[in-house]
Amino acid sequence: xxxxxxxxxxxxKEAAFEAFCDPDNIxxxxxSKCTARWQAGETVFLSYPEMGIFNISAKIIAATxxxxxxFTWGEGASERTVTIxxxxxxxxxxxxxxxxxxxxxFNFEELLGTKEGWTFVLxxxxxxxxxxxxxxxxxxxxxx
Amino acid sequence: xxxxxxxxxxxxKEAAFEAFCDPDNIxxxxxSKCTARWQAGETVFLSYPEMGIFNISAKIIAATxxxxxxFTWGEGASERTVTIxxxxxxxxxxxxxxxxxxxxxFNFEELLGTKEGWTFVLxxxxxxxxxxxxxxxxxxxxxx
Numbered sequence: 354x355x356x357x358x359x360x361x362x363x364x365x366k367e368a369a370f371e372a373f374c375d376p377d378n379i380x381x382x383x384x385s386k387c388t389a390r391w392q393a394g395e396t397v398f399l400s401y402p403e404m405g406i407f408n409i410s411a412k413i414i415a416a417t418x419x420x421x422x423x424f425t426w427g428e429g430a431s432e433r434t435v436t437i438x439x440x441x442x443x444x445x446x447x448x449x450x451x452x453x454x455x456x457x458x459f460n461f462e463e464l465l466g467t468k469e470g471w472t473f474v475l476x477x478x479x480x481x482x483x484x485x486x487x488x489x490x491x492x493x494x495x496x497x
Numbered sequence: 498x499x500x501x502x503x504x505x506x507x508x509x510k511e512a513a514f515e516a517f518c519d520p521d522n523i524x525x526x527x528x529s530k531c532t533a534r535w536q537a538g539e540t541v542f543l544s545y546p547e548m549g550i551f552n553i554s555a556k557i558i559a560a561t562x563x564x565x566x567x568f569t570w571g572e573g574a575s576e577r578t579v580t581i582x583x584x585x586x587x588x589x590x591x592x593x594x595x596x597x598x599x600x601x602x603f604n605f606e607e608l609l610g611t612k613e614g615w616t617f618v619l620x621x622x623x624x625x626x627x628x629x630x631x632x633x634x635x636x637x638x639x640x641x
Binding site: 465489 | 500502504505506608609612613616617621623624627628630632635637
């Protein structure tokens, strides 16, 4: 099973792509710190102290400008692959995130938390790119 | 089972309460239209065409200014009770939404959609109250 979340952002897909890949940009809507630019073959280290995340790594598999980002995180049975795609539509770009696979005996709370997390991150991304608001990311409490 | 989602908003609880209850305010972060003020005993009719919702009703059970809102929606086995509470904390107000009960044989996709919906609504509320941004609500695509 895969989990899919998507949002419409009134910006072009290059801007949406860059927001994730530029380590000086991602802190405006998601992780506080990122150690390197997201590019294929790179492993980046991420922190989000406000969410209790102090050092996780993401292995970037693909980062095709304006098109697609693929990375893996987690280890062993908890390893997941995340695919982010950027599609041009009439009013901007649809950013779609797919994460998986989830095992048949998946942890239900984990899946709900992941759905909540992606919904929140994508909404924060929309606020940042469209309106320059970068303060939403500090507000989610359910996972604390 | 109950589903709980919460967010921190840097405004006082009276402002957060009013955003839901004032039919001229709710369109800034949630439903496009609401037929009446939310008060105990009132049934309000709501629409959100961008989400494919044209007319649903909510029966307001309680609306205690700055403290709590309780309403029911859905019918028969799909009826759910939503309780929204407002709690003052150091940096503002925690708005917590609890929806349930969910039957033992709950529909998994429905629960995921509900989690996504509340996360989105609360993030839109935060953007509206803190930054005056009322355009996020048009962007969620997963449920379309």
